[in-house]
Amino acid sequence: MKQIIRELIDQALGACRQDGLLRVSEQPAYVIEAPRNKDHGDFAANIAMLLAPQEKKSPREIAQIIAGKIEGKSAVVSRVEIAGPGFINFHLSPGAWYAGFQELEVQGDRFGSSGIGKGEKVQVEFVSANPTGPLHVGHGRGAALGDALATILAFAGYDVQREYYINNVGIQMQNLGRSVYLRYLELLKKEIVFPDGLYRGDYIIDIAKEVILKYGKRFTEMPEAEALSFLTEFSSSLILNGIKDDLEQFGVQFDNWFSEKVLFERGDVQSSIDELKAKDLAYEHDGALWFRTTSFGDEKDRVIIKEDGNTTYFASDIAYHREKFSRGFKQVIDIWGADHHGYVPRIRGVLTALGIPEDAFTVILVQMVNLLRGGKPVAMSTRSGEFVTLREVIQEVGKDAARFIFLTRRSDAQLDFDLEVAKKQSDENPVYYVQYGHARICSIIAYAQEKNVSLPVFQDIDPGLLSSPEEQEIIKKLAQFPEVVSGSAQSCEPHRIAIYLMELVGQFHSYYAKYRVITEELAMSTARLYLINGIRCVLKNGLALLGVTAPEKM
RNA sequence: GCGCUUGUAGCUCAAUUGGAUAGAGCGUAGCCCUGCGGAGGCUAAGGUCGCGGGUUCGAGUCCCGCCAAGCGCGCCA
CATH class of the missing domain: 1.10.730.10 (Isoleucyl-tRNA Synthetase; Domain 1)
Incomplete structure (x- = not known):
């Protein structure tokens, strides 16, 4: 409908120019919108105000001239009027809207879809929580957002892939294995010391119990390193399966689960580092290898290989994002928790360094969720393990209510999620x-x-x-x-x-x-x-x- | 200290991306079933859009400076 109005205006401008009524040497990018106020018609155009400086006439005068060339030109428009500072308001004849009816009837379930995406390949990566513990509400917000966005993009004609990146390499994984190992020993009445920095949640003890059920005491009899290696693997895959279940209950299905390990196994991490070195974007200093992110607007350079020879998580992320684009995505969208915002310039720097166009990569930061119960904050401490899981929230308030609450807010504003309100099956919900x-x-x-x-x-x-x-x-x-x-x-x-x-x-x-x-x-x-x-x-x-x-x- | 995000009605949030008189729900005060679902509808009160400048025909929206909240600022992930 807007398109029809736009054509009418463009034609009128052409006619004005031809008749010498207006110069229109340069046609400004004007806006057609549906005014808030019904009295202002069905659509309003601001072209006259934008034209005023170059025409050296008052906006209302210009509007009058343009309107004169539109009046009576189309059956769609019943009335044209000049209002306010120089808006041209269009009142449509009732019949003009019937086209929308027919479109709706013909398209049915597809009404609202479009081809604006032109079949472009887009990837939405979201949740991507480490498999070191169950998902919490914050992840739920990211999940709802990413999933809905992917669906919407697909509806708009993009070729969308949903991806979950599994951080299954590094210290946090070892910490997980060690946490389970210690709880396991503890359950078997061994003396242990549980150091700070390990995972304290009850779910660790549950995993340890399961280990005992399945494997008995055998890990007390093997070398610690061997036991840790097995338990790390065992625990993370158990947790990951739990995450998959939670997401399924939340109505989220991923097309691809991408494992960080694979980046190492295939040599992607190494080849990324080689590429940076070859481009002279990486240098050695203090025994570590640094990436020159300052050349791309970051505050300081960042380490990719540590002094001890291990790569940082950043090295994996370089390889990962490089790998994503090698899969042919025209657009990559990452949804991150807002606590990672400081990380954005770094990754942008990487992509610029790799010659990827800036607008091909979007980061959506989703702000924190404050969980409340009856207006009072619910303790959410990960270290102590006292947090409400996504699973519990879904069980308590239901999938639909949780998703809708997440999706009625803009992602860049913090969100109060009150369990009592979410549960009420009425007014407030x-x-x-x-x-x-x-x-x-x-x-x-x-x-x-x-x-x-x-x-x-x-x-x-x-x-x-x-x-x-x-x-x-x-x-x-x-x-x-x-x-x-x-x-x-x-x-x-x-x-x-x-x-x-x-x-x-x-x-x-x-x-x-x-x-x-x-x-x-x-x-x-x-x-x-x-x-x-x-x-x-x-x-x-x-x-x-x-x-x-x-x-x-x- | 520096950076990012946010600040709109008592509360939770919108505002067609720079448009005309800033809107909903909850809460508050009233009211509406002899009719397809009352998990509904109607009316009223409630605003210095954090504060102060600037840009322009026009600013809640863009720029600058303050104030406040949250989050970041590791050879952690």
């Missing part, structure tokens, strides 16, 4: 508001069937009957959905869809309260049934993009 709307419509459709009013197609209805202000607003709102989806994809902001759904369902609920859908008048009943079925379809599509179910009954 918007997910039920949206789902309830969907269920309500399904129920009306079922009722209509009972009354022998079957679900109509566009040809069956008289759209002119949908003339109340509420109905007109709903029709427009439905037509906006595709733009909301593509905007959400391009800005990597899934929350826009959640907000839109709450607005749409709000319109529906008040419409429902004011007008009766199924009455004695068949023509009116059919038209209204058609309208609310359109709402149902959009609610369902929108919820699907967020990974939230759209129940027919609740």
